Amino acid sequence: MKAKRAFTVAGAAAPRLEGLEKVTGEAIYTGDLDLPGMCFAKVLRSPLPHARIVNIDARRAERVPGCLLVLTRNELAGIQYVFGAIYKDQTVVAVDKVRYVGDPVAAVAAEDEEAAEEALGLIDVEYEELPAVTDIEQAIAPGAPLVHETVAATGELRASSYDIPQKFKGTNICYHFGYSRGNVEAAFEKSAHVFEDTFYFQKVQHCSLEPHVNIAHFAGDKLTVWSASQDPFTLRENLAGIFGLPLSRVRVIVPYVGGGYGGKLYVKAEPISAALSWKLQRPVKLALSMGESFKTVTRHPARVRIKSGVARDGRLIARDCEIYMDTGAYADAGPRVTQKAGYRALGPYRIPHARVNAYCVYTNTVPAGAFRGFGGVQVAWAYESHTDAIAQRLGIDPLDFRLKNFLKKGELYTAGDTPIDCDLKEGLLKVAKALDWKAPAKPNRGKGLSCCIKDAGGTYKVAGATVKMSADGSAVLLTGTVEIGQGALTALSQVVAEELGLSLNRVSVAQLDTDVTPYDISTSASSSMTVMGLAVQRAAQDVKRQLLRAAANVLKTSPKKLTLGGGKVRGPRGAVPYASILTGYFGSRAAEIIGHGLYQDRKSKKAVLGSPTTFWEVGWGGAEVAVDPETGVVEVLKYFSVSDAGKVINPTQCIGQDEGGILFGLGHTLYEQMVYEDGQVLNPNLVDYRVPTFRHLPKDLESVFLENGNGPGPFGAKGLGEGGLLPVAAAIGNAVARATGVRIYQLPLTPGDVWRALSESKKAPAGQKSPAGWRSLP
Amino acid sequence: MALQTEAGERQFVEIEFTLNGRTQRATVEPRELLLDVLRNRFRLKGTKRSCDMQVCGACTVLVDGQPVSSCTYLAFEVNGRNVLTIEGMARNGKLHPLQEAFIEHGGFQCGFCTPGMILAAKALLDANPDPSDEEIVHFMEGNICRCTGYKPILESIHAAAKKLPTAKA
Numbered sequence: 001m002k003a004k005r006a007f008t009v010a011g012a013a014a015p016r017l018e019g020l021e022k023v024t025g026e027a028i029y030t031g032d033l034d035l036p037g038m039c040f041a042k043v044l045r046s047p048l049p050h051a052r053i054v055n056i057d058a059r060r061a062e063r064v065p066g067c068l069l070v071l072t073r074n075e076l077a078g079i080q081y082v083f084g085a086i087y088k089d090q091t092v093v094a095v096d097k098v099r100y101v102g103d104p105v106a107a108v109a110a111e112d113e114e115a116a117e118e119a120l121g122l123i124d125v126e127y128e129e130l131p132a133v134t135d136i137e138q139a140i141a142p143g144a145p146l147v148h149e150t151v152a153a154t155g156e157l158r159a160s161s162y163d164i165p166q167k168f169k170g171t172n173i174c175y176h177f178g179y180s181r182g183n184v185e186a187a188f189e190k191s192a193h194v195f196e197d198t199f200y201f202q203k204v205q206h207c208s209l210e211p212h213v214n215i216a217h218f219a220g221d222k223l224t225v226w227s228a229s230q231d232p233f234t235l236r237e238n239l240a241g242i243f244g245l246p247l248s249r250v251r252v253i254v255p256y257v258g259g260g261y262g263g264k265l266y267v268k269a270e271p272i273s274a275a276l277s278w279k280l281q282r283p284v285k286l287a288l289s290m291g292e293s294f295k296t297v298t299r300h301p302a303r304v305r306i307k308s309g310v311a312r313d314g315r316l317i318a319r320d321c322e323i324y325m326d327t328g329a330y331a332d333a334g335p336r337v338t339q340k341a342g343y344r345a346l347g348p349y350r351i352p353h354a355r356v357n358a359y360c361v362y363t364n365t366v367p368a369g370a371f372r373g374f375g376g377v378q379v380a381w382a383y384e385s386h387t388d389a390i391a392q393r394l395g396i397d398p399l400d401f402r403l404k405n406f407l408k409k410g411e412l413y414t415a416g417d418t419p420i421d422c423d424l425k426e427g428l429l430k431v432a433k434a435l436d437w438k439a440p441a442k443p444n445r446g447k448g449l450s451c452c453i454k455d456a457g458g459t460y461k462v463a464g465a466t467v468k469m470s471a472d473g474s475a476v477l478l479t480g481t482v483e484i485g486q487g488a489l490t491a492l493s494q495v496v497a498e499e500l501g502l503s504l505n506r507v508s509v510a511q512l513d514t515d516v517t518p519y520d521i522s523t524s525a526s527s528s529m530t531v532m533g534l535a536v537q538r539a540a541q542d543v544k545r546q547l548l549r550a551a552a553n554v555l556k557t558s559p560k561k562l563t564l565g566g567g568k569v570r571g572p573r574g575a576v577p578y579a580s581i582l583t584g585y586f587g588s589r590a591a592e593i594i595g596h597g598l599y600q601d602r603k604s605k606k607a608v609l610g611s612p613t614t615f616w617e618v619g620w621g622g623a624e625v626a627v628d629p630e631t632g633v634v635e636v637l638k639y640f641s642v643s644d645a646g647k648v649i650n651p652t653q654c655i656g657q658d659e660g661g662i663l664f665g666l667g668h669t670l671y672e673q674m675v676y677e678d679g680q681v682l683n684p685n686l687v688d689y690r691v692p693t694f695r696h697l698p699k700d701l702e703s704v705f706l707e708n709g710n711g712p713g714p715f716g717a718k719g720l721g722e723g724g725l726l727p728v729a730a731a732i733g734n735a736v737a738r739a740t741g742v743r744i745y746q747l748p749l750t751p752g753d754v755w756r757a758l759s760e761s762k763k764a765p766a767g768q769k770s771p772a773g774w775r776s777l778p
Numbered sequence: 779m780a781l782q783t784e785a786g787e788r789q790f791v792e793i794e795f796t797l798n799g800r801t802q803r804a805t806v807e808p809r810e811l812l813l814d815v816l817r818n819r820f821r822l823k824g825t826k827r828s829c830d831m832q833v834c835g836a837c838t839v840l841v842d843g844q845p846v847s848s849c850t851y852l853a854f855e856v857n858g859r860n861v862l863t864i865e866g867m868a869r870n871g872k873l874h875p876l877q878e879a880f881i882e883h884g885g886f887q888c889g890f891c892t893p894g895m896i897l898a899a900k901a902l903l904d905a906n907p908d909p910s911d912e913e914i915v916h917f918m919e920g921n922i923c924r925c926t927g928y929k930p931i932l933e934s935i936h937a938a939a940k941k942l943p944t945a946k947a
Contacts (some may be wrong), residue, residue: 015882018889022886023873023877023886025823025865028823029890031826207924208888208924209826209924210888210890211828257888259925260888289830290830485887486887652883653887655930656930659926659930660887663927687831693922694914695915695919697928697929701927
């Protein structure tokens, strides 16, 4: 066994690199920037869910004092105005139709926001209303109106190809993911029990406190964009495509980002401001309001049907999943989210015969894209509720049922993928212990468990990093990971400091700028600590090798006899500061060492997703709830979370990611829902759409980490950020079911819905209620 | 405070107020929001715009020590009053105990809610130097954080309370 490495910086609760800036108000976000000559953009949005544009007349708007330009479909000649994260199905502003309430129809650039606002109101648009489909059922009904009559529904993202199967052409289905193994039908025949449940997940929004914002500046044929984006390199690629520019002529700079959660991935409002600036050759700022963010991107509503066959001894032997994901009016990342939802739907269990069909469906609603958990959240709600529902029907303790069916460490989730990389029992038993699982709950109280896994780190990721050591021995890191709050810059700096034997205050991170920062495929999929972490570690190790060689040269010894620590090179004849080595080697203070690091996932035809997962992100959750039978109000008394961190690089931030994820989960479990009526979102604001506040913090909330050094990242680290969120809905739903004997199949678990379910169950025969005791498994 | 009418219909108000300890004058329109005046006129970008509806707290500043949502507060109303923004929290280069505690306890992540959060917490501690969990929850409910899950903010406020000069030994 290897001796345990002693760490100096990695694993320390180091304060945030950008902490001082953020508590003093000095941290610069995109919306805080003013550029010389800057003008302001506003967007005219469709008031109708589905309509043909008959005519647009901007003449009155153009006469508003201060109005510089009205961008309509008549102004798009000369650019490739069709774009999209995967399918090119979106236009900079509407061309033939509008497809959802909020769809950009036109945009105005003016000297100030007031003039822009005034001009918006004077654009005359004549619509011919069309029948709309605003949910999955309507969209997949035979003869449903089509959101897109024709669409170039084929595309590539992160080395995966997506398209519409021939048989779905002429429908609203825009992508299908299928997977199967074994003989599912025969296994159902052989099963002692077969259970089927259908679960629903509602439309929710990211609600980053910073709404989408960007500034675009065309100067000649060079486009510079400042954006609150968590995906600057993908943004650069899309903008280069729209304006026909080489990548080297599009520069994306990312100041601090006020929350992302997936909502700032790919391309959002940037093409609008860029098109305005392309015409005006002036910087154009486009700051969306919170209400407009609600009309920009959401999470996919889902319908998930799961059917499972169970053997007499309680073993799962067959499963069939049918998933519909509502991607709204434009695909955005929908096909990939659907693929991942489908891939993740089987849960952490050994199921020899399995089949999944997942469909991505267009509707006349706000586009749905990436959102923390990326399809995993919807299916985790379904499969972990289903797990409890099966155990309950069989009269088996849900803990025992899970332990019996868990995949073991080293087993395959699917052939060709990375084997399961942690002991699923270890985490669940910790949760059970924390909840005092076997102790009976008080009246109207219940406890619930959930364990979820997701392939993580992103499929087929590529990331580069550069570390520069200056003449004084301090280091600057260049990384494409966006600081969206997750604390990546601090944790990555800790990796640099650890590798180079520096204190953290000698390391800083450069402003992200695609002109100079090495390529990174996006800040997503809990990848920063592994994918980028390894690139950063390798860049630091590259510096280390060069520094040791320089030191050996200066000290006239072999590099093997030297080590780094405390900012000094230590050798047989004492310790020499890095600065002395550098100036000694270069002969002056005109000195710098540059190290590069690259991480690249490997492709594999054998892997279902085309590349084995970087690691498995695993989250266990346990909840204890109290349900008021008079009002239906669910109170979460206790929530206990366990995540597999591999190695914690920064405990404060790991806890922050997990607990933040849990409160996020409480939001969609109990409160959050975008309410639609006649194609209109009724609550696109924080008054009517309630995100968790201080009051919703459970009195007893704790998160702990497994640290077995089993991750692929630096020092054995895994990624975090989504794992803590995945189990929340089902853990609470399962607790509510055990508290009341009633299972609710759709989120959120609002007092009204819980109360109605309770009222209806009182009318139901007693036999359908929860059994008092569990039978033991054979 | 004098109301002046220029040619045309636009009206302007002369105001004088204390901003982060200094006397300031400004000419504002009666309909102008404090948030816009702070951000655009005084270049104090620490005060953030978010919900525009007085529910998220990102734009919180203190007016005569009381937290207000500057996104829905008319600028002329600060005439003769004392306004504190996040830029005025540190004194003589030394952070306020709340700012130190937020760094130490991970009381923020993306940082967008942080200026408003810290100012609201200051108003609380000024009135109640040793608040209970329930008192913090009650007072801070108008400040939304989407990142942290609130627990580290609660811990930060308790920690700052202990460090304040008024804290009980």
